[in-house]
Amino acid sequence: xxxxxxxxxxxxxxxxxxxxxxxxxxxxxxxxxxxxxxxxxxxxxxxxxxxxxxxxxxxxxxxxxxxxxxxxxxxxxxxxxxxxxxxxxxxxxxxxxxxxxxxxxxxxxxxxxxxxxxxxxxxxxxxxxxxxxxxxxxxxxxxxxxxxxxxxxxxxxxxxxxxxxxxxxxxxxxxxxxxxxxxxxxxxxxxxxxxxxxxxxxxxxxxxxxxxxxxxxxxxxxxxxxxxxxxxxxxxxxxxxxxxxxxxxxxxxxxxxxxxxxxxxxxxxxxxxxxxxxxxxxxxxxxxxxxxxxxxxxxxxxxxxxxxxxxxxxxxxxxxxxxxxx
Numbered sequence: 622x623x624x625x626x627x628x629x630x631x632x633x634x635x636x637x638x639x640x641x642x643x644x645x646x647x648x649x650x651x652x653x654x655x656x657x658x659x660x661x662x663x664x665x666x667x668x669x670x671x672x673x674x675x676x677x678x679x680x681x682x683x684x685x686x687x688x689x690x691x692x693x694x695x696x697x698x699x700x701x702x703x704x705x706x707x708x709x710x711x712x713x714x715x716x717x718x719x720x721x722x723x724x725x726x727x728x729x730x731x732x733x734x735x736x737x738x739x740x741x742x743x744x745x746x747x748x749x750x751x752x753x754x755x756x757x758x759x760x761x762x763x764x765x766x767x768x769x770x771x772x773x774x775x776x777x778x779x780x781x782x783x784x785x786x787x788x789x790x791x792x793x794x795x796x797x798x799x800x801x802x803x804x805x806x807x808x809x810x811x812x813x814x815x816x817x818x819x820x821x822x823x824x825x826x827x828x829x830x831x832x833x834x835x836x837x838x839x840x841x842x843x844x845x846x847x848x849x850x851x852x853x854x855x856x857x858x859x860x861x862x863x864x865x866x867x868x869x870x871x872x873x874x875x876x877x878x879x880x881x882x883x884x885x886x887x888x889x890x891x892x893x894x895x896x897x898x899x900x901x902x903x904x905x906x907x908x909x910x911x912x913x914x915x916x917x918x919x920x921x922x923x924x925x926x927x928x929x930x931x932x933x934x935x936x937x938x939x940x941x942x943x944x945x946x947x
Contacts, residue, residue: 644776646766648735652929655734662730668924669733672842672888675754675796678725680718683750687718690791697748707746721750728754735926737762749787753797756780760803765930770811777808795833799842802829806850814857823867826850834880841885845894848877852898871902889931892918896938908942915939 657665666677676682687694701710709720724743728751731740737758744755763776784801791797805822817823830847837843854869864870878895885891896914899907918935921928 644767644769644772645738645762648737648766648926648930649933652735652926652933653923655925655929657730657733662726662733665924669729671885672840672890673796673799674837674840678722678729678750680722683713683718683722683725684716686750690794692790693749693794696790697750700748710746710748713748721747725751725754728758732758732761733925733927735929737766737926749790752783752787753794753800756783757796757800760800760807761927761930764807765927765934774808774811777804777811780804781808795837798829798833799846802826802833803846806846806853809850810853817857823850823854827868839884841881841888841891843881844877844884845881845891848874848881849894849898849901851877852901856901874898874902887921889918889921889923889928889935892921893931893934896935912939912942915942 657669662669663677687697697710698714700706701714707724709724712718712720724747728740728744728747731737731743732754740758741755741762744751744753744758747755759776760780763773767773767776781801781804784797784804788794788797788801805820805826809817809820809822809826812820827847827850830843830850833840834843834847851863851869851874852871854863854867855871855874857863858866860871864873878898881891882895892914896911896918899911899914904911915935915938918932919939921932923929923932
């Protein structure tokens with residue numbers, strides 16, 4: 622089966638079944654609620670994308686992306702020509718990207734407001750322009766709201782497979798590359814040492830994050846994810862074997878987070894990942910530092926559901942450490 626037919630069949634399956642699929646958990650009502658309706662989304666966009674650096678999905682930006690990735694645009698047009706294609710995709714066939722811009726903006730609006738399932742459902746109908754943020758929303762929902770380990774593992778594998786199918790059409794699409802690296806990194810965290818090694822993802826993910834860090838040195842998310850990857854290796858095999866065998870060490874993890882914090886010291890996701898990495902490295906040795914990081918994270922202002930969930934994770938870890946200390 623060709624790439625186009627394979628991915629089209631997958632997306633059709635998703636659009637039919639995701640409404641009834643298990644594993645979608647609502648954004649907690651006790652956490653801050655967000656409203657990015659209308660022009661509020663565009664106005665808040667720089668703050669909302671401080672970690673990801675995603676360009677606003679304006680018609681001009683979508684058209685520029687189509688020109689940059691012609692194979693991806695060709696696939697978009699193939700999807701738009703289907704009888705059941707979303708009207709926004711059909712409009713793009715005639716070169717009118719405004720309806721697609723508005724639809725993709727709605728995907729992000731759902732995501733930032735905490736309607737992750739709706740973000741996934743809508744994005745899955747909008748070709749690559751919507752499917753890439755849809756996968757991201759699915760990843761964040763899974764990482765931050767899904768309690769079941771096996772369900773998390775299944776989603777990470779599903780997103781990895783879909784991303785791997787899509788990336789040949791846009792091999793240097795930074796956000797799509799990060800999504801695949803993120804899915805692989807989270808999958809590795811859930812596997813035993815031998816299983817994780819057998820996937821072959823460790824070196825691939827490390828190399829991708831290092832390359833992206835070099836290419837985009839002002840983006841804190843890449844060194845933070847790299848630091849977490851190094852910390853996970855050290856947790857399993859120790860710093861010496863990790864350095865010799867996998868190129869990971871305690872000092873490499875700490876250095877990566879130092880770089881991330883120099884760029885962004887006030888983002889809940891960076892501090893949450895840093896605290897988790899310190900716990901993996903040595904929870905007892907870094908106990909004071911972990912507490913300081915969590916306290917700082919717990920006091921940060923938040924501007925989206927994703928940020929609120931990261932801050933809530935910090936607050937829960939902090940509360941658990943206080944209880945354990947008592």
